[in-house]
Amino acid sequence: MLDPLTIERMQAAAGDGPIVVALSGGGDSVALLHLLTERLGAARLRAAVVDHKLREGSDRDARAAAESAQAAGVEAHVLELSWPQSSSRAHETARALRYAALCAQARKLGARVIAVGHTRDDQAETVLLRAARGSGLRWLAGMRSYAPAPLWPEGRALRLARPLLSARRNQLRAYLTTRGASWLEDPANESEIYARVRARHVLARVEREGLDPMRFAALAERLQLLAHRIDEQAAALIAEAAEFKEAEVVLDLESWRDAETVKRRALEALITAVSGEARGPSPIQLESLSDALKQAEFSGATLGGAWLQARGARIVIRRDPGALTGRAGGAGPLPPLPLRMGEETIWDGRVALNADESGWSVVFDGKTPLLQRGEERRALAAASPHWLLRERVRHVLGMD
Incomplete structure (x- = not known):
């Protein structure tokens, strides 16, 4: 059930260091821990159990998950999330805090790879949700089996591996049952308050009608090939046509006026890098920039935390100073x-x-x-x- 290529890449990146396994105590992550233990050995692994502190008894469940890992011979650590007072406890916030905690623990342990238990079912749900939101190609390509950790700068030089992305959820539970292994069921996984749970129920209805819900996952696999090709071409374009000067990047204005797909992706990467922001510019912002660059009178623009300034025949991309000093009605200045x-x-x-x-x-x-x-x-x-x-x-x- 483990993807051999992903395992090979994990081992190469990990070197002599450990591999962190994100363990929730649910069936997917418990199966991941057992499968990796069989494949790589318990001594190579470190289980990281994140206690989100969102419901009563979460600490008890986190301890139980850690104890199950220790019983399998795997060193385990419980990571308790600290929620900022002003933060929303929405799914996206929880995800960011969870990955930040996992990245910090990986650094503490000297690990370069974090393995998570996402399955083919998760991939199908992700693609369905993104399609419903009208997402573009890159988002419809879903989750990759091996990629940079999804936070910056917390995830710098760390890899996120999903070696179960080709496995079905029911396969993993059947595997655990044959081993006599137990797992926890989070009540939140059945609450239709959450969009992902609703998507799961939609896919279950699709399957009952005799259709294959995993076609959504197959779509992601095909689109990933296209997205990867675009990324490779964007990287080659940047290497050839972008001049890096410490905190800024200089481009030839004329050669970037026609910002089609590859150039638009390259601009997205450059703007994100120069801004230092956690997220890059949105597709709508990039489309507006692409239209603006086609105008002969283009003089500059600010987007995604970066400032693009036309200087004769060149464009200079640098950090938007207003993002650091603060703007009226917006975020305040960057603190010391x-x-x-x-x-x-x-x-x-x-x-x-x-x-x-x-x-x-x-x-x-x-x-x-x-x-x-x-x-x-x-x-x-x-x-x-x-x-x-x-x-x-x-x-x-x-x-x-």
Whole structure:
């Protein structure tokens, strides 16, 4: 049931380090843990159980999941989520916090790979939901079996593996039953409050009518080939036609006026990298930019946290200063970021810094980032900056 190619890639990326297995205690993740234990050995694995703190008894279930992993010989860790007071407890927020916790634990353990138990059923549900929302090609391509971890900068240089993406949910439960293994059933998985549960029920009705709901997953597989080809071409275009200058990228305006599919994807990656934002520009924003670039009088635009400025025959893409200083009615200015001596810190998702003295913070003075300690200020160069634009482009395009 494990995909051999995904396992091969996991092992190559992990090197001599451990592999983190995201364990919820549900049937899919328990099956993943057992299958990986059989294939790779318990000593190679570290189970990470995320307690979302969203319902009474979640801590008890998390402990039970961890104990089941330990009984199988796998070292286990329970990660308790801390919810910001102002945050919504919606699915997207929970997902971001969960992956942030998994990425942090992977770094702590010296792991480069996180394995999750998504199945072919999950893939079909994902594609159905995205199709209902009118998503484009890239989103309809669904989840990849092996990809960069889906957060930035938390997921930098980490891989997310889905070795069960070709397996059906009922296959996994049959496997666990033959082993006499138990698993937990989360009541939320039957609540139609959640869109994914509604999608699951729709697919079940489709199957009862004699149709194959896994055609949605098959569609994702075909579209992934096309999306990957576009990403490869976008990466080649960037390597050939984009000039990187630390915190900005310079392009030839004329050669980018016709922003068709590949160029649009390349622009998306460049804008995301320059902005440092967690998410890139939306498809609607990219379409508007594409239309604007075709105009002879194009002078510039701001989108996705980046500022595109026409300078003669060139376009300079740099960070939108308004995103750092704050705008009326919007988010406030970027707060100072303390640096820990001897530890790498990433500022604004764009630059990795290493301070060799304590007490320093990164501040933005309206024009450029600086180091500050009390009344003393220094140039950013004092913290050995390493700009991450090229690395982020590879992350966006799945080339990590």
